[in-house]
Amino acid sequence: MTNQDSPEELLPFFALGVVSEEERSQVEAWLTVHPERRAEADEMAWAAQALARLAAPVAPAETIRPALVERMRQQAGDSGRSRLASRKFSWTMPALTAASLALAVVAIAWASSLRAEVNQVHLEAAQARATLDAQAQLLADLSSPAARLVEIPGTTARPQASARLFADPEAVSAVLVVSGLSPNPAGSVYQLWLIRGDVVVGAGLFHVDAAGRATARVHSSDQVGGYEALGVSIEPEGGSEQPTGDIVLLGTITF
């Protein structure tokens, strides 16, 4: 995953099954930190997997089913042979067998416990890594010698709002520190827009905290310095292709 990606933006591609393993881990970690978004992720995955129905059914090769049955039979046979081998010792050394079984039970329980702990540690590490990566990137952007500060004022729709854009004009991402916005009404999101002439490009989504503050990442496929203005509008959850709601922040990008 590169610096300009965020797990939230990866979510649709995660649902579509076309993210890398690293991106998948990051999204999974993000979802554990944001369990309230799990239902949204599941719904997206559900819709994505419905696409499989668009494929016209075709008869599988006749050889597949017997091959599958044979594979299952072989596996069952392997298990059976293992059990038989164990029985050879059971009548000669019952005490040893009982002790071995008890040891096996303890070992399995211990292994399960260890596995659960390892999984938990991996998950926590992934979460911590995701958080640290995000914070490190924010710090890097904010402290970059090339970073410039641009004040973005609130519009008449939200005159008390204001924002500060920290951007390297030649970078493809930036940081916007926002204050004075109203907490998002249910089902809505704040959406960032980069503007150049008549072209308005979505640059990310964010929510604000109860105090109306947020630190949002601005994403662009071109250099941020190539845009003339930045705006923020209120959009339905999931964002829009073009601004449809009230524009609450708008300012020119001059470095």
Place this chain on the structure above:
Amino acid sequence: MSLDLLSDEALVERVSSGDSAALEALYERYGSAVAGLGRKILGERSAIDDLVQETFWRVWKRAGSFSPGRGRFSSWLFGIAHHQAIDHLRRARSRPHALEIESEVEAVDPETDVAEAAGQSILRSVVQEAFGALPDEQRRVLELAYFRGFSRREISEALGVPLGTIHTRARLGLIKLRAELRTRGYNE
């Protein structure tokens, strides 16, 4: 009780207990759908056969990890099949199909249950209608991702559209597809 009368979820529970007949029943229901998905994504016959066998083998091995609370069995199954198909596609770096969802000739398995086949056909029509209700630009992004395995950047480059716009189209496309499916009563 005949396995044919059991729900998918009841069958997969039996599979998790090692009931191979239950897996065969699921294969009977979904083998042709998985093969169809394989043909749409991979094209090659040998790759399709591998996909079908590996998908159902994974169902056999992982049935215990299926959680009914997270969705229907069919969705889980297609997720496994799709993941493997995209893996194969990316490894082979082959892109055999045209971008459009082409009209395909359905090769019906003579052993397929007629009522089951009719049910599958109806579901397919419902999804086609729902997908057709999406704006072209959103549909295009979902097609390139789901059936061609394109990454976000590959889609952005293929369509000549900024990455941020691709993110938005994918998100809105899935949200709208979900709503259109629900409106039509799709609940698989």
